Amino acid sequence: MLSLFKFKGGVKPQTNKTQSVSEPIAVAPLPSRLFVPLHQSIGGTPQPLVQAGDRVLKGQLIGAADGWISSAVHAPTSGTVRTIAEHVAAHPSGLTTLSVEIEPDGKDEWIERTPIDYATLPPERVRELLREAGVVGLGGAVFPTHGKLTASKTVPMDELVINGAECEPFITCDDLLMRERAEEVIRGVGIFRDLLQPKRVLIGIEDNKPEAVAALQAAVAKLGEKFEVIAVPTRYPAGGAKQLIRVLTGKEVPSTKRSTDLGVQCFNVATAYTAWRAVTHGEPVISRIVTLTGNVERPRNWEALIGTPLSEFVALGQPKADTNGYLMGGPMMGFEMPAMDAPLVKATNCIIAGSPTLFPPKAPEMPCIRCGECAKVCPHELQPFEMYWFSRAHNFGKTQEYHIFDCIECGCCSFVCPSRIPLVQYFRFAKSEIWAREKEKNAADQAKARFEWKTEREEREKAEKAEKLARAAAAQAAKKAAEAAAAAATPAAASDATPEPATETAVAVTAQALLPAATEPATTTDAPVDAEAAKKAAIAAAMERARAQRAAIQPKNTENLTLLQQKDIAAVDALRQQAGIEPSPAAEAEEPKS
């Protein structure tokens, strides 16, 4: 017999499991409406593949996985898609999430299912199959299962731990599943074993479930597997992955590492069951076993469709008159469902009807007396009283120094606190604040980087533009200089040959003809043309050109005037002269003509 290890801390709350195990699992009747949230697992949000008005079949894909760590969503029954809209989520916030509303047609008509012998498939295809079938961790964390089924390349896979501990009070869904469907659970574990190739497979079940242990042992024997079914001591939270790994293998997963780094991987029994159904029966995850217990007349386990509204589901158990709310999950880690039309999701393992007698309202919080009880029961050996102190003071840096992110929010500390401080609430608050700040910080850093790129880009563009302009100006100047040089050179050459200027270029001609100052030294001295003279010549030529241009622009409206018009102008000019004003330019222009 394998010797078991112990984890530190833990508590023993009243288990309250017997109420819901007396009756077998029953299939819940079809509800009138289903609200299937598209985002039900950790990772990317699946995009809807159907539209309002479409007819869907049971098991039809309605949301395809978005990215590798994401899981598909399927229609739980056949019917018509009514809307794809925001609907209240099964989440403590009471916020909405994009959900597909399906009106069942009552036929419960399946899509074509193709049973597959997974042994013939390569491992990657099996992982893809699980992803397409929406298989996620049904223990509560809803991490896509296919993402955990790749063995580490560096660390040999020693142990595969299958978690059937179900340590939270009230919950019995895994217990009943193991009792009634043991063979399929074991076959599902077989899939995981074949994909991961571990040395040993350990199935841990709390010893308050002897029937489940016996059923699984019988199934293991029947199927001829070598899995070890082990009863572990009942102590909350033995079902925490790290705790169960510690108990079964003695390995303690350090805070910065994952269990795979130590060669251990952990799955829930219900996940193994759904993996088996998905692979060899072609049935995606569209329902799950949910414990309905607490303040109800008929506590029992139901196989309920994903998306069943809470109100229709709890009606099955006939809640008592003084029911004042419903918890999803167990009393230690669960949360109150925000609305009666919030749907059941893949993470919903238990619904507990609450009443003032079952869960009496908490007495007011008293000051922390630093008794250290919380530190004694913490299964992760943290110091909740210190973390509480700093969370309360919004000193988040200090909470991280006390390893707040190792806290699994199991609620042991709140359970034992004599001052009734909701410690886990403070830790959740601190964690989400730290996450939000980290996100903000990252966004600010990226914004800064983009701002710097933009400034740099703008400066570079400006520099490039200036350079281009400078280059153009330089080219222009060089051209002018060349022209001027040509202008200066032409007369120098021409003066030797003929007195008449050679007509090389028009500019040169004007420059030579109209500027005696520039041409004279060249013609008289007959010296080699120096640069200064050329420049001077160019300037003079330009000035002369401008003058010529100015002179060329004459008012054009005074040409071809009739005699009468000329007489009129002359009359006006005479009047102007009398008044002492100069004659109009028109008259001046006309003068040479007339």
Place this chain on the structure above:
Amino acid sequence: MISAIAIMALGAVVLGALLGYASIKFRVEGDPLVEKIEAILPQTQCGQCGYPGCRPYAEAINKGEADINLCPPGGMEGVQRLADLLGREVKPLEAEEKPKAVAFIDEQTCIGCTLCIQACPVDAIVGAAKQMHTIIADLCTGCELCVPPCPVECISMPQITENLDNWKWKYPVIELKKVA
């Protein structure tokens, strides 16, 4: 006597050389305090403080030219953190604190003038001349600099609403209930 002076002088020379070397070798580029101040600022580059970006504002704070309460996107928390860092007095924010928002372009109205793209300090707008523009909401810092240049007023600043992605656990409070 001479040897004592010589030893002291030698010591001074050696230590001086060491210090001189260290001051070149381990020279700190820029002012490290400016970096720290800038890390606290929200990097919206909005210019609401009167400086052309977060870095110039950080430099102005460091020189003592600017007060620490001029950054509305940083909020009172930013003022508090700056006060803690610099040992200055906490002051109420100059402008009023606004809830976080991101820009939104009404794509029906957008004429594709690219003015907002030029105004955006963090490259959060995509589009081209005479093509529709749109905001990349994840990259938008909500600085509002794109709003005034828009000639057709198609940019609005809707507040960021709470959703499942940005929802946070609240600080635990005990509700006081009136008994009888």
